[in-house]
Amino acid sequence: MKFRLLFPVLLSLLFTSCSEKEKNIIPNEINVSKNITSKDLKVNDNGLSQESVILKxxxxxxxxxxxxxxxPNTVTRFLQLVQEGFYDGLKFHRVHPKFLIxxxxxxxxxxxxxxxxxKAEFNKLQHIKGTVAMARKPEDIDSADSQFYISLTTLNHLDSNYTVFGQVVDGLETxxxxxLNDKIITISIQL
Known part of the structure; x- marks a missing residue:
């Protein structure tokens, strides 16, 4: 008789602890395996993502x-490279004061x-201080890869000729x- 009364209680505890265990494991597995793309980003009224990329x-x-x-394609590829750690430890191989890095x-x-x-994704975004865009070969508009530059001033002559995909919102003084040859320590995504 005692066993009959304890059995439902034991079953309940067993299923509760399994459920709690599953709750702790499943979200971590999903987060680890998920690659963030441009479709996952939320944007504000200016079209900029609410999420940030932090370059240290x-x-x-x-x-x-x-x-x-x-x-969208450029942002997705950039995020993929960031998540792979591709940029970590890379140098700033081109530095022109009052122009770009x-x-x-x-x-x-x-x-x-x-x-x-x-493929190029030219847009109407203007090059101002802190604009982030893909570098490419001048003679091939679809030659962008992993190299990107950040404008140090307004560069109107580059507007609509390069894929602008980001904007520096903090650290302009940096x-x-x-x-030349300063390194990126890490780049990470802050959700």
């Missing part, structure tokens, strides 16, 4: 918001990339402190 350097942090509707080449020469070319 020895000179300070650079916080970037993305334009997932203006350059550029990174994203694992060879550090300006000739390398990830090996995956992107941009001016970056020197």
């Amino acid at each position: 350097t020895a000179k300070g942090n650079i916080v970037i918001k993305l334009y997932p509707h203006e350059a 550029q990174t994203g080449d694992p060879t550090g020469t300006g000739n390398g990339g990830s090996g995956e070319k992107l 941009l001016d402190r970056i020197n």
Whole structure:
């Protein structure tokens, strides 16, 4: 008789603890296996993502918001490379004060990339200080890969000729402190 009374209680405890265990495991597995793409980003009234990409350097942090509707394929590829850790440890191989800084080449020469070319997604976004855009070969509009640059000033002559996909929203003063061969410590996504 005692066993009959305890059996439902034991069953209830067993199923409750299994459910709690599953609750703790399943979300972590989903988060680990999920790759964030441009479709996962929420945008504000300016078209910028609510989520940020944080580029850490020895000179300070650079916080970037993305334009997932203006350059969806570029944003998705950039996020993929960020999540793979591709940019971590790479140099700023091109630095022109009062013009731009550029990174994203694992060879550090300006000739390398990830090996995956992107079709251009030219848009109407203007190059102002802190604009983030994909670098490409001048003669091939669909040659962007992993290299990107950040404008250090207004660059009207680049408007509609390069894929603008982000904007620096914090750390503009850090941009001016970056020197040739300074390295990215890490880039991460802040949700």
